[in-house]
Each structure stands twice: as structure tokens, then as C-alpha cells.
Amino acid sequence: MLYREALNRAIDEAMRDDQSVVILGEDVGRYGGSYRVSESLYAKYGSKRVIDTPIAELSIVGNAIGMAIGGLRPVAEIMTVNFSLLAMDQIINHAAKLRYMSGGKLAVPLTVRMPGGVSRQLAAQHSESYETLYASIPGLIVFAASNPNYAYHALKKAIFLNDPVIFLEHELLYNEKGDVDFENEIDPFKASIIKEGKDITIISYLKMVKESAEAIRVIEESLDVDCELIDLNSLRPVDMPTVSKSVKKTKRVVLIEEDHKTGGYAAELSARIAEELFYELDAPILRIGGEDVPVPYNRKLELASIPTSEKIAKKIISWGKENGL
Amino acid sequence: MDYEIKMPVLSDTMESGKLIKWHVKEGQSVKKGDVIADVESDKAIMEVQTFKSGVVKKLFSKEGENIDIGKTIAVIETETENIKNYEKPIEKKRVKTVEKNSSDKKIKLRGIASAAAKKTARDLDLDIENLQKENKLPKPAHLEDIKQVVLKRYFTPKALKLFKGYLLKTENFTLDHKINSTEVKEYISKFSVPAVKKLSSNRKGILKTLQESIKKPVYHIYETLDLSRFLDSNFKLTSILIKITADSMQNHPQTRALLKEDGFYIYPNSSVSVAVSRGEELYMVVIKNANLLSLEEIDNWVREIKQKDYMPEDLNGSTFGISNLGMYNIKAFDAIINKNDSGIAAFGSLNEGKISVVFSFDHRILNGKEAALFVKEMKRRCKNG
Numbered sequence: 001m002l003y004r005e006a007l008n009r010a011i012d013e014a015m016r017d018d019q020s021v022v023i024l025g026e027d028v029g030r031y032g033g034s035y036r037v038s039e040s041l042y043a044k045y046g047s048k049r050v051i052d053t054p055i056a057e058l059s060i061v062g063n064a065i066g067m068a069i070g071g072l073r074p075v076a077e078i079m080t081v082n083f084s085l086l087a088m089d090q091i092i093n094h095a096a097k098l099r100y101m102s103g104g105k106l107a108v109p110l111t112v113r114m115p116g117g118v119s120r121q122l123a124a125q126h127s128e129s130y131e132t133l134y135a136s137i138p139g140l141i142v143f144a145a146s147n148p149n150y151a152y153h154a155l156k157k158a159i160f161l162n163d164p165v166i167f168l169e170h171e172l173l174y175n176e177k178g179d180v181d182f183e184n185e186i187d188p189f190k191a192s193i194i195k196e197g198k199d200i201t202i203i204s205y206l207k208m209v210k211e212s213a214e215a216i217r218v219i220e221e222s223l224d225v226d227c228e229l230i231d232l233n234s235l236r237p238v239d240m241p242t243v244s245k246s247v248k249k250t251k252r253v254v255l256i257e258e259d260h261k262t263g264g265y266a267a268e269l270s271a272r273i274a275e276e277l278f279y280e281l282d283a284p285i286l287r288i289g290g291e292d293v294p295v296p297y298n299r300k301l302e303l304a305s306i307p308t309s310e311k312i313a314k315k316i317i318s319w320g321k322e323n324g325l
Numbered sequence: 326m327d328y329e330i331k332m333p334v335l336s337d338t339m340e341s342g343k344l345i346k347w348h349v350k351e352g353q354s355v356k357k358g359d360v361i362a363d364v365e366s367d368k369a370i371m372e373v374q375t376f377k378s379g380v381v382k383k384l385f386s387k388e389g390e391n392i393d394i395g396k397t398i399a400v401i402e403t404e405t406e407n408i409k410n411y412e413k414p415i416e417k418k419r420v421k422t423v424e425k426n427s428s429d430k431k432i433k434l435r436g437i438a439s440a441a442a443k444k445t446a447r448d449l450d451l452d453i454e455n456l457q458k459e460n461k462l463p464k465p466a467h468l469e470d471i472k473q474v475v476l477k478r479y480f481t482p483k484a485l486k487l488f489k490g491y492l493l494k495t496e497n498f499t500l501d502h503k504i505n506s507t508e509v510k511e512y513i514s515k516f517s518v519p520a521v522k523k524l525s526s527n528r529k530g531i532l533k534t535l536q537e538s539i540k541k542p543v544y545h546i547y548e549t550l551d552l553s554r555f556l557d558s559n560f561k562l563t564s565i566l567i568k569i570t571a572d573s574m575q576n577h578p579q580t581r582a583l584l585k586e587d588g589f590y591i592y593p594n595s596s597v598s599v600a601v602s603r604g605e606e607l608y609m610v611v612i613k614n615a616n617l618l619s620l621e622e623i624d625n626w627v628r629e630i631k632q633k634d635y636m637p638e639d640l641n642g643s644t645f646g647i648s649n650l651g652m653y654n655i656k657a658f659d660a661i662i663n664k665n666d667s668g669i670a671a672f673g674s675l676n677e678g679k680i681s682v683v684f685s686f687d688h689r690i691l692n693g694k695e696a697a698l699f700v701k702e703m704k705r706r707c708k709n710g
Contacts, residue, residue: 251441251468282441282468323439324467 004174006148007037007113010155011075015045018073021159024051025060025077025113034079035115035174057087061112065095068110073159081116081130081168088133095164096139110164111155117207117258118306119171124294127302129259131205132268134166135236142236143188144168146209148178150233154188168235170207191239193246197228199325200316201246203269204256205232212256214309215316222313223320235265243269244277251282252323254316258306261289283323288315328377330399332392335366341393342366344386349399353381361399364392379403438466445471449500475500484509492521527606538661544693545659546684546700550707553678563599563649564624566672569706570647571595571615571623577699579691580667581644589690598643598663601630608635609663611643651675659683667691670703 001009014021023038029052032039042050053060057078064074078084084091091112098106118127135142141163145151151169158165186192194213204212209231216227228246232238247253253273255266270285291305332342345363349355360372361381379401386392434443436453445468446453453471456462461477462470475495476485483506487493491513498504498512512518524532555565574580574595581596582589594614601608610630615623633639646669648660653674660671660683668686686696 251439279440279444282439284439324465324469 001148001152001178001180002174003145003148003151003169003176003178004035004037006152006178006180007145007155007169008039008041009180010152011038011159012041012044014073014075014156014159015041015049018160020071021073021075022049022051022067023075023077024053024064026053026055026079028052028077033077035169035171037113037174038077057083058090061087061090061095061110064110064112065090065098065108068095068108068164069098069106073109073111075111075113075159078112078114080126080171081114082126082128084112084114084130087112091134091140091164091166092137096137099163100139107162108164109160109162111158111161111167112164113155113167113169115169115171115174117170117172118290118295118302121297121299121302122171123297127295129206129257129290131168131235132259132263132265134168135238135265135268137236139164140236141165142168142234144205144233144235146170146173146206146231146233148176149180150186150188150192150231152180152182153186154233157185157188168206172207176210189234189237189239191233191242192231193242194229194231195227197226197250199223199225199250199252200227200320201230201243201250201253202227202256202316203230203232203243203246203253205235205265206258208256208258208307211307211309211312215312218309218313219316219320222317223325225320225325238269238272240272240276243273247273247277248280251280252320252325253281254286254288254319256288256307256312258290260292261287262292264289283319283325286316286319288312326403327382328375328379328401328403329397330361330373330375330401332364332394332396332398333371333373334394335364335371336368339366339368339394341391343391344388344398345370346388347384349381349384351381351384355379355381355401373398375399375401377401377403436462436466437464438462438471439468441468442466442471449475451475479504480509481505487513490520490522491518493518525606527608531607534664535661537664541662542688543662543685544688544696546686546696547657547681548684548700548704549679549681550704551678552675552680552707554708556678560620560624561627562651562672562675563647564620564627566647566649566670567597567599567612567615567623567627568618568620569703570645570670571597571612571618573699573702573706574645575616576702577691577695579695580699582667582690583644583665584667584687584690592644595645596643598646598666598669599627599630600646600648600660600663603631608640609643609646610635610639611641613642645669647672651680657681657683659685661685662687668696 011023027034028038029042029047029050060076064076067074078087095108095110098108116129131142131144134140143154143158143165145154155167158167202212212229216229220227228250230242230246255270257264257266259265266287266289270287273285288307293305295305296302342364345365347362349361355375356378357376359375361375362373363370364373382400382402384399386398392398434447436457438453451474453462453466456474457464462474476488479500481503484504487506487509578591582591595616596611596613597615598609598611601610612626644667646663646666648669649672650658651672651674655673657673658671660669662669662685667690668684671683673681684700
């Protein structure tokens with residue numbers, strides 16, 4: 001099943017099972033969604049539950065918050081995280097804080113879906129990753145789906161959670177294939193161990209999980225080591241017990257993100273690891289992230305600005321050699 | 326009971342307050358709610374009240390003095406009978422109960438090492454800084470380096486050798502004395518710890534060849550060759566066997582054939598893979614175009630091959646192989662066909678000029694008749710040259 005099909009099925013099933021689930025966003029209705037995630041839902045559920053909106057992100061989220069307070073379970077789609085900047089006030093000042101400001105009287109069961117990351121030549125204004133911003137806001141839950149199975153289960157859970165969830169997708173993952181296990185539900189707040197190992201913990205999320213997995217073969221052969229790969233899944237809250245258990249075992253940790261390295265999500269996580277697991281570490285924490293430049297349009301430069309499996313392998317191998325491996 | 330009145334926090338930014346005026350004297354009775362002093366914060370002058378009744382036992386500051394917030398400014402004795410002999414209350418200084426040992430340990434945290442290495446070193450009472458001065462630890466030191474130091478400290482060299490071969494852990498032993506090999510051997514025997522031999526890349530390659538060989542349709546031909554005319558020769562038996570094999574291959578194209586998906590690739594010259602054992606490793610070293618070489622040249626190759634470092638091209642490009650276990654007094658055996666070779670001849674020991682050979686052929690490349698003719702030629706060449 002494709003990643004976008006898994007998302008479609010999650011929304012479809014949620015809408016089928018619960019009348020209060022509605023979706024809204026630019027082109028989610030008649031057009032079927034910019035990335036075909038809401039395909040066929042308009043025909044199935046009609047214009048009252050599948051709502052095409054103007055190009056006005058603040059109002060998309062603002063309306064969705066109103067719906068949520070009023071008892072619906074809206075799923076708002078923002079075309080890319082880059083445009084979510086326009087909806088920031090509604091997301092941060094309202095969605096995230098209304099439960100707190102009302103002393104628990106208001107709940108905002110809202111899901112805001114948005115794809116991000118570097119796609120193919122969409123240039124600087126359409127290639128950002130803003131998970132660090134959302135993951136730093138108390139009151140929000142942030143999920144990052146790297147594969148169809150998580151996408152399906154986590155989106156379904158997100159829709160039925162009673163607090164606002166920022167549901168992050170990646171533009172290059174929509175056509176990614178993967179098995180979805182419909183029988184066994186998952187805990188969307190838990191990180192998953194993609195591959196077990198004993199020498200290096202590699203932590204990533206979204207598309208970089210795939211790049212890391214490809215790099216691992218080369219790293220293991222070159223350094224004669226056994227890598228453990230963790231997909232964080234939930235960025236806020238982050239599953240520290242899983243991270244901690246792995247770091248205690250391997251004593252070495254590498255954090256990989258596509259976002260600019262400075263102030264990126266890995267910066268926060270590496271600080272936590274240093275604070276909580278300092279004496280477990282046998283090597284400096286290695287962060288691999290995007291360059292500190294606006295993402296270039298030129299394909300070669302674009303690729304040069306983000307981690308790829310080759311670069312990940314090269315950096316981990318030289319870091320390993322410098323640090324006793 | 327002593328009731329301590331402290332410098333109150335009068336504003337968010339206040340760090341200390343100035344005592345403007347005392348409204349009471351030591352020994353004076355006070356009631357709950359009485360103002361005892363005026364203090365000035367960074368913003369205003371405020372009154373300080375007592376929340377308990379009693380007798381003022383002690384005033385700690387003089388008027389005009391600055392006092393940090395939270396510090397006791399006055400003590401009221403609430404049980405009025407015990408006012409006598411009052412002394413300044415013991416100041417609860419935060420004296421760290423530093424013991425000698427822990428300060429020693431602190432010093433030992435010096436040196437350049439990873440956090441995990443330092444923690445382990447501290448637990449094991451190792452001084453990283455000193456060890457690095459003595460060049461017993463690298464800079465920076467990692468966990469593995471600390472483990473090595475511990476191993477050297479608590480285990481004799483012989484015991485250490487056992488450690489490597491058996492994947493033992495230091496945790497298995499009580500580290501309070503030098504542990505010798507006898508003790509380690511006892512442990513190995515008692516807990517039945519297996520020795521672990523890692524696969525060399527050559528061994529991995531051989532395993533792959535062997536796995537592949539299972540799929541080959543192999544059959545055998547048994548024959549005895551008469552080598553009596555070579556008994557007085559100075560050449561090595563292996564050299565003679567290579568020469569005879571390579572020359573015979575010339576008249577039997579299928580022995581020079583490589584099977585690919587689209588057909589047989591038949592090479593003009595005879596390249597023979599020769600089983601060479603070196604230490605624990607087995608190599609199938611290829612002598613290229615052996616039909617073009619004289620017996621002397623082949624013999625030189627055989628004499629040199631044992632010392633040579635093999636490059637990938639030394640181990641590829643053959644179409645037929647030989648293996649000679651005769652030197653171990655083996656009567657006869659059959660061998661596994663190397664890689665893509667068409668077959669292999671396994672030579673037993675030479676007995677009164679006669680040698681028994683077991684040929685293995687890949688039926689996909691040579692059928693029985695072709696193989697029989699090849700064997701017949703080898704037999705003839707041995708006898709008559």
C-alpha cells in the first residue's frame with residue numbers, strides 16, 4: 001500500500017466510523033487533495049464533511065479550531081508546512097493553549113496534516129521543515145510519519161485524540177510502498193526500532209529514516225559494527241525511554257534530520273541525551289542535518305544541502321574512526 | 326521553641342533588604358501581629374510582623390545593614406520559660422560531607438576520555454590522567470581502552486589470550502587479584518564456554534563456493550595413474566600434476582569452458598586452480614595459461630606460491646582444478662569443484678609409483694564420455710609423456 005493510500009484509508013475509516021470527523025483545506029474536495037490523500041472522499045461524504053477552502057491558512061486552522069470546540073473532529077490539511085507559517089497564530093496561540101486557558105473546559109480535538117521537507121526542486125520557499133517549531137510548543141502533539149503503517153495507524157489515532165495533533169508528512173514519501181498491518185494497532189507515541197544493533201544508535205524520523213537504513217549496510221561493513229536504527233515517530237512527546245535504552249546499550253548516538261542543523265530537532269534531542277545520559281556516552285553525539293542555507297533550486301545544490309545515504313555513511317564512518325571504533 | 330523571623334521577599338526582583346529600624350529590643354515581649362522592624366526593598370519600605378507571640382530572644386542585625394532574603398533577622402522564644410543562655414543559632418551552612426575517598430575519586434576523573442570511559446574508570450578506581458601520562462591509555466580514551474587496561478591489570482598475558490578466543494567478559498570474574506590462565510580455563514570448562522573463531526573474508530568466500538556447489542550436478546570418475554617414470558624427478562609432484570592436467574586440457578575443450586547463461590565460453594589456454602593450504606586457510610590459487618609454461622616454470626610457480634600475497638586475480642580465471650592431499654598419506658578422496666570450474670582432480674598419496682585420483686565433474690559442462698576421454702588422456706600422458 002502506498003503512503004498516501006494509507007493516509008486516505010485512515011481518514012476514510014475515521015469518517016465512516018464517526019460522523020463528527022470532517023476534513024477541510026485547499027483542494028481537498030473536488031480535486032482530491034494536492035497529493036491525492038483525500039481522493040474519492042468528496043464523492044463519498046459530500047461537501048458538508050469534505051470542505052474546499054480558500055487559500056487562507058489562518059482561516060483554515062481557525063475554522064477548524066471552532067469546529068473542534070463545537071464538537072467536531074476536524075482534519076485540516078495545509079498544503080505544505082511552509083504555508084503553515086500563516087496559520088501559526090491559530091495553531092500556537094489558540095489550538096495549543098485553549099484547553100489550558102479555559103481551565104480544561106475546552107478541548108480541541110484537531111488534527112492538522114501538513115507535508116514538509118525537501119522534495120524535488122520546489123525551491124527555498126517550499127522546502128522547509130518546521131517540526132522544531134511545533135515540537136517546542138506545549139499543548140501540541142507532533143507525529144511524523146515515515147512509512148505507510150505508521151501513517152495509517154497514527155493518523156487514525158490522531159483524529160480521535162482530544163488534543164491538537166500536528167501530523168507531519170513528507171512530500172517524497174507519498175508514493176512510498178510498504179505493508180500496513182491492519183490487525184495490530186500501534187501506540188503512535190512510541191518510537192520504533194527499525195533494526196536492532198549493539199554498537200551505534202542512529203535516530204531519525206520522516207524521510208531520513210529511509211536514507212539512514214540505506215547507509216547502514218555500508219557503515220556496518222566499513223566499521224565492522226552493528227547499528228541500531230530508531231524511528232522516533234512522535235516528536236512531541238519524544239519517546240525517551242526507547243532512546244535511553246538504546247543509548248545505554250550502544251554508548252554511541254547519531255541523530256539524523258533533514259532540517260537545517262542549527263536549532264534543528266536533533267539539537268534539542270542531543271541536549272536531552274547529553275543531560276540525561278552523559279555518563280553513558282562513549283563518543284561525542286553526532287548530528288547530521290541539512291546545511292544552514294535556504295534550500296537551493298538547482299538539483300545538484302539541493303541534494304548537496306541535505307543528508308543523503310552516501311553522506312550519512314561517510315560522516316558516520318569518519319566519526320566512528322575518530323572515536324574509537 | 327524558637328521562632329525565626331527571616332528577611333521577607335517583598336518584590337520579584339529583591340535580593341536583599343535594608344533593615345531601617347527595629348521596633349523591639351532583645352528581651353521584650355511581643356504579641357502575634359506586632360511590628361518588629363521596618364525593612365526597605367528595592368522598591369518600598371515595609372513593616373515586618375511577628376506571626377507568633379513570645380519574647381524577643383535575639384536580634385541579628387543592626388539598623389542600616391543589608392541582609393539577604395531568607396536570612397534570619399530575629400528569633401522569638403515562644404515558650405517563655407527558656408529564655409536564658411541564648412546563643413546564636415547554629416547556622417545551617419551547607420557543609421558538604423566530603424569524605425577523603427570521594428575527593429580522591431574526583432581527581433581521578435581528570436584525563437581525556439569519553440564520559441562513559443570516565444564513569445567506568447571511576448567505578449574501577451582507575452586514574453585516567455596518570456595512565457595517559459604513562460602512555461597506557463590513548464587520548465582520548467574510550468570504554469574499550471579502559472576495558473583493556475582492566476584486563477591487563479587483573480589478568481596475566483596468558484589469561485588474556487584466552488579472553489580473545491572465548492568472548493569472555495570481565496564481569497564473569499571477581500576483580501580483586503591477578504587472574505591467571507588456569508583460573509580462566511577452569512571457568513571455561515565449568516561453564517562450557519565455546520571458543521569463537523571469526524570468519525575470515527577468504528573463509529566467507531569459500532562458504533559461498535560450497536553453498537553454490539550443492540546445486541551442481543556432480544559425478545565422479547575413479548582412476549589410478551602411473552607416475553613411476555617421475556619417481557627420480559626433482560620436480561615437485563604438484564608441478565608434474567599441473568603440467569599433465571594443463572596439457573591434457575588442451576585436447577578437451579569442455580575442460581576449458583566456462584558456463585554462462587547464454588552458452589559455454591571456451592578459453593584457448595589451460596588455467597588451473599590449485600588447492601593451497603596456508604595456516605588455517607585454504608586458497609584455490611590459479612596458474613594461468615599453464616599449457617604455455619615449461620615444467621621448470623610451473624615448478625618455480627609452485628615453490629613461490631606459498632609465500633605470495635594473493636590478489637583477487639590470483640584466485641580467479643580457472644576452468645579446472647586440482648587438489649593434492651597425497652602428502653598427508655591420504656589414499657583417495659573426492660574434492661569440491663572450485664567456483665565455476667568444470668571439474669577437479671583429487672590426488673591421493675603416491676604408492677609404488679601409482680597414484681589414485683578421484684575426478685569430480687560438473688555434468689552441465691562435461692558429460693560422462695567427454696570426461697572419460699579426458700581422464701584417459703591424462704592416464705596416457707602420465708605413463709608415456
